[in-house]
Amino acid sequence: MSKISEKIRYVGVNDLKTTAFEGMWPLPFGVSYNSYLVMDEKVALIDTAEVDFAAEYMENVRKELDGRKIDYMVVNHMEPDHSSLMALVREAYPDVRIVGNAKTVPMIRGYQGVTDNIHVVKDGESISLGGSTLTFYMTPMVHWPETMMTYFNEEKTLFSGDAFGCFGAVDGEVTDAGAMLFGSTAAAENTFAAFREEMRRYYSNIVGKYGQTVQSALKKLSGLEISRVCSTHGPVWEKHLPEVVGFYDRLSRYEGEKGVCIVYASMYGNTASAAKALAAELDKRGVEYAIHNLCTENVSYAYRDVFKYDTLIVGSPTYNNDIFPPVYNFMYGVSARLVKNRRFAAFGSFTWAGASVKLLNEMAAKCGFDLVSDGLSFPQAYSPDKCDMSALADRIQ
Numbered sequence: 464m465s466k467i468s469e470k471i472r473y474v475g476v477n478d479l480k481t482t483a484f485e486g487m488w489p490l491p492f493g494v495s496y497n498s499y500l501v502m503d504e505k506v507a508l509i510d511t512a513e514v515d516f517a518a519e520y521m522e523n524v525r526k527e528l529d530g531r532k533i534d535y536m537v538v539n540h541m542e543p544d545h546s547s548l549m550a551l552v553r554e555a556y557p558d559v560r561i562v563g564n565a566k567t568v569p570m571i572r573g574y575q576g577v578t579d580n581i582h583v584v585k586d587g588e589s590i591s592l593g594g595s596t597l598t599f600y601m602t603p604m605v606h607w608p609e610t611m612m613t614y615f616n617e618e619k620t621l622f623s624g625d626a627f628g629c630f631g632a633v634d635g636e637v638t639d640a641g642a643m644l645f646g647s648t649a650a651a652e653n654t655f656a657a658f659r660e661e662m663r664r665y666y667s668n669i670v671g672k673y674g675q676t677v678q679s680a681l682k683k684l685s686g687l688e689i690s691r692v693c694s695t696h697g698p699v700w701e702k703h704l705p706e707v708v709g710f711y712d713r714l715s716r717y718e719g720e721k722g723v724c725i726v727y728a729s730m731y732g733n734t735a736s737a738a739k740a741l742a743a744e745l746d747k748r749g750v751e752y753a754i755h756n757l758c759t760e761n762v763s764y765a766y767r768d769v770f771k772y773d774t775l776i777v778g779s780p781t782y783n784n785d786i787f788p789p790v791y792n793f794m795y796g797v798s799a800r801l802v803k804n805r806r807f808a809a810f811g812s813f814t815w816a817g818a819s820v821k822l823l824n825e826m827a828a829k830c831g832f833d834l835v836s837d838g839l840s841f842p843q844a845y846s847p848d849k850c851d852m853s854a855l856a857d858r859i860q
């Protein structure tokens with residue numbers, strides 16, 4: 464599992480015990496924290512892993528080094544899932560020189576208390592490991608200010624940090640020639656198909672706000688010949704690299720596929736009945752859709768499908784003369800992710816005065832969404848004559 468090439472070794476770990484990434488996002492298939500050794504006359508370690516996995520990680524590193532020492536520890540990204548073992552690595556290999564950029568330095572000090580033996584690199588600078596060259600490209604806000612990527616020139620390999628990463632621990636091989644999504648029972652034709660939805664969910668949940676800077680990074684890297692991407696999460700991409708890059712490009716351009724994402728929450732089942740009625744109408748018309756109930760499901764999956772489909776239909780009852788809080792929080796998250804180019808409509812029940820649909824329309828308008836309907840606001844219990852989902856389905860099919 465660990466050998467990617469003669470000179471590149473995988474030393475990362477699978478996390479199957481954390482239930483919520485960043486304390487928020489469910490991990491039904493776990494997640495991997497990938498780290499790599501590039502071994503030539505000198506040895507470079509690319510990123511580390513999460514501190515809870517110290518023993519397993521340090522053993523992986525020791526085993527691959529087979530008595531050698533680490534000369535450089537490259538820090539592509541300082542988020543603690545990749546950097547919280549830096550101090551421990553330094554303790555085990557005291558001569559190691561840390562390689563980061565100007566924005567990394569204060570974060571290393573703040574998170575790890577390390578201030579010395581740091582080699583600061585600028586965009587396009589390289590270090591030599593002997594016959595191997597590592598070149599550093601600054602890719603700020605993918606998805607933190609200090610994020611950079613490391614290119615191994617001779618092997619056309621990009622160590623990309625979180626970019627091209629995904630949720631899901633990696634089972635079997637680490638490369639996409641045979642990597643499998645840990646614990647998944649769904650049949651998948653290949654590794655990209657197996658991880659695609661967990662990549663979309665990771666992107667939408669974690670990186671989603673930064674489409675513009677991801678696009679800048681893709682543009683910057685487009686001049687490099689890349690045949691392998693080693694991300695910090697998920698499989699190493701070789702065979703399916705063109706599909707992965709194309710997918711990432713579309714995600715970061717907020718390009719939705721044809722289909723509908725229905726997201727709702729409901730107190731007493733009336734807004735839920737309207738949501739289900741819309742789903743039934745879309746079924747009749749053969750329109751692809753996903754439906755998410757925010758009262759029973761983590762919002763992570765709704766965000767994934769907001770990024771998947773070109774149409775967003777949101778249902779909320781009126782609550783305290785406002786949007787029902789779970790739906791408000793969801794819409795706030797859509798807006799915070801700067802989602803663009805979506806068709807939109809709202810629906811929802813009220814008891815004595817309707818406010819949610821009007822307020823949802825206002826939020827959608829601020830996002831620049833194309834409102835396909837004024838919305839369907841109905842009093843008290845749901846019935847088809849009060850809330851005509853057939854007409855809405857006709858408009859969005």
Ligand code: FEO
Pocket residue numbers: 540542543544545606625695696
């Ligand atoms: Fe996987 Fe932004 O850390």
